[in-house]
């Protein structure tokens with residue numbers, strides 16, 4: 001049994017090193033993509049994170065592969081349908097970060113409402129302890145938060161919002177009506193939520209079906225001065241439309257932990273100076289648009305760290321260890337359906 005781990009921090013490797021009797025365990029520092037599949041050519045199992053690309057080409061280059069252990073909740077970096085057609089099983093970590101990501105979401109919301117980062121940058125640059133209009137914020141109390149997706153994370157966001165005395169409207173493909181009753185909020189249609197919210201926050205998985213869920217058409221329906229927060233997946237928002245909405249003043253600000261094209265952004269210099277990795281025109285466009293967003297003063301961007309706390313990482317490692325043990329014992333758990 002050969003198991004190859006990609007992109008795992010050195011300090012986390014000891015969790016897996018002597019945990020699987022008789023298995024050949026190895027660690028590759030980089031993430032997995034089509035440029036380094038030879039490092040797992042005869043692997044029975046690979047363990048990756050969301051920065052790896054496990055598309056058709058990569059899966060075809062791993063002929064012995066039977067199992068993928070993803071150290072994440074979202075698995076949109078894997079072509080799951082194709083993996084299934086090849087009999088490859090996938091386990092994920094279903095619930096490590098529901099409080100973690102919800103807390104971070106409110107970190108972004110508080111920074112948007114109170115200009116904490118701007119004020120801190122100002123005082124660092126100037127040593128001037130006066131305050132100016134650019135630092136004036138707004139109260140969250142009494143404002144309406146629109147939650148798109150009331151799964152594990154969305155539910156925790158809702159509870160925090162109620163602690164701030166916000167009104168909440170939510171949209172979900174599968175509304176949890178008893179949770180809504182217990183927690184005294186209403187589900188509305190998608191258009192109703194986005195057109196009546198002061199702040200909109202996304203908490204749904206990405207799929208081809210909801211690609212660019214937030215687009216120019218529905219940004220036009222939003223309240224002027226709305227704030228948009230995304231800790232789910234970058235591809236849920238059409239970046240071009242977001243920039244348009246910000247420039248038009250429909251969207252007053254955005255807090256984004258995830259970006260469309262974040263993978264390319266991570267390797268920007270490598271990609272631009274390499275002849276082996278070519279990008280499509282559309283990818284270049286998104287990369288440029290991401291740069292525009294990063295430079296906008298009313299946009300807060302973080303590098304996909306909503307999950308990244310001591311507690312959540314420990315949980316990811318524990319669950320992943322058990323997922324791999326389950327596969328070895330022929331009793332897989334936490335399978336992606």
Ligand code: NAI
Pocket residue numbers: 073074094095097098101148149150151152153154171172173174203204205206210231232233257258304305306307308
């Ligand atoms: P979950 O599976 O518990 O909840 C997702 C909810 O979205 C479900 O209630 C589902 O019915 C709903 N939904 C699915 N598609 C929808 C659509 N098109 N429209 C409306 N509702 C839809 O997932 P959880 O744990 O709450 O996570 C949500 C997402 O957050 C993950 O899929 C992942 O992409 C992202 N995430 C981001 C992290 C980060 O570090 N930034 C860390 C962990 C998760």
